[in-house]
Amino acid sequence: MMGEFPTGIAIELEPLVTRVLAPNASPYTYTGTQTHLVGVGDLAIIDPGPDDPAHIDALMAAVAGRPVTAIVVTHHHRDHSPATRPLQRLTGAPIVGAASVTVSDGGPRADAAFDADYAPDRVMAEGDRMSGAGWTLEAVATPGHTSNHLAFALPETKALFSGDHVMGWSTTIVSPPDGDMAAYMASLDKLMTRDDRVYYPGHGEAVENPRRLVRGMLGHRKQREGQILRLLRSADADVPAMVSRMYVGLDRRLVPAAERSVLAHLYDLRDRALVSEEGETWRIRS
Structure with a gap:
């Protein structure tokens, strides 16, 4: 380049x-x-x-x-x-x-x-x-x-x-x-x-200004986590369905990466006993 x-x-x-x-x-x-x-x-x-x-x-x-x-x-x-x-x-x-x-x-x-x-x-x-x-x-x-x-x-x-x-x-x-x-x-x-x-x-x-950027990155990830929880409170969903609603207009080449990051959030939420999975479907843990 x-x-x-x-x-x-x-x-x-x-x-x-x-x-x-x-x-x-x-x-x-x-x-x-x-x-x-x-x-x-x-x-x-x-x-x-x-x-x-x-x-x-x-x-x-x-x-x-x-x-x-x-x-x-x-x-x-x-x-x-x-x-x-x-x-x-x-x-x-x-x-x-x-x-x-x-x-x-x-x-x-x-x-x-x-x-x-x-x-x-x-x-x-x-x-x-x-x-x-x-x-x-x-x-x-x-x-x-x-x-x-x-x-x-x-x-x-x-x-x-x-x-x-x-x-x-x-x-x-x-x-x-x-x-x-x-x-x-x-x-x-x-x-x-x-x-x-x-x-x-x-x-x-x-x-x-690294601390400002890092603070923004932490906030961004917490917003994504909140977005996932709100989606699952409205309905159970799999990862592709969540990504299609969370990343509107995303370059199709980047969709697999978005799916992996959402999955990483879900694993973290599962480990914190906030969500559960059955097969490929995720839901709020009752």
């Missing part, structure tokens, strides 16, 4: 952070996956993206011969982690970050299916750190979009690489069985307690 969102070009966002956009734009990835390079001397590469030769070439051009300390992964969806393998061959850097997950993903989006070949050399957990010359990355556990999702804080500049947990263009899909709405909401609550200056997401522009 050229013009306003050029792919393959290294753009400095601040002295320690450079962004390279991958050419994998889609209804689910917006303009494409954004890979971030952290550092000036030695580098960390966050979410290297798809295994696309042009994107790999662009990343290596941005590296410009500097040592790569780590290839960092927020979560192993196919639009985020497959480029770890060619980059590791080219740089020798370890793959670190999110744990691998084995799960049958019934989600709708081909570009977000799990990367079955993802193999981290080091799994990071809440509070774990790595560092280079003038930079530190600290893992912030943010499950919900996936069970293994991590964000990474850059304390030197109070930036947060938010992956797909908080994006700069849309709310993220929460797709069971690995996506979990209760975990997602808890992770948003967790971010509200932080004082990060800016978020650099995997998709969409930088978020300059």
Whole structure:
């Protein structure tokens, strides 16, 4: 994609952070996956993206011969982690970050299916750190979009690489069985307690007022939950029927994603003993 969102070009966002956009734009990835390079001397590469030769070439051009300390992964969806393998061959850097997950993903989006070949050399957990010359990355556990999702804080500049947990263009899909709405909401609550200056997401522009956006995302999800409960109070329904009433005018390509998010809400409501299911039909629990 050229013009306003050029792919393959290294753009400095601040002295320690450079962004390279991958050419994998889609209804689910917006303009494409954004890979971030952290550092000036030695580098960390966050979410290297798809295994696309042009994107790999662009990343290596941005590296410009500097040592790569780590290839960092927020979560192993196919639009985020497959480029770890060619980059590791080219740089020798370890793959670190999110744990691998084995799960049958019934989600709708081909570009977000799990990367079955993802193999981290080091799994990071809440509070774990790595560092280079003038930079530190600290893992912030943010499950919900996936069970293994991590964000990474850059304390030197109070930036947060938010992956797909908080994006700069849309709310993220929460797709069971690995996506979990209760975990997602808890992770948003967790971010509200932080004082990060800016978020650099995997998709969409930088978020300059992150707490305001996160507050809005929490409100949006609570509104969706209330909408589901009101629909079920009026009549029992299955997920497609609920989506057709809740998402009027939605792009048909996005309907499967909406159905997965509604299902995630229903599972959360079921676990809280507010609704029950019989086959594919959901109803208010009496």
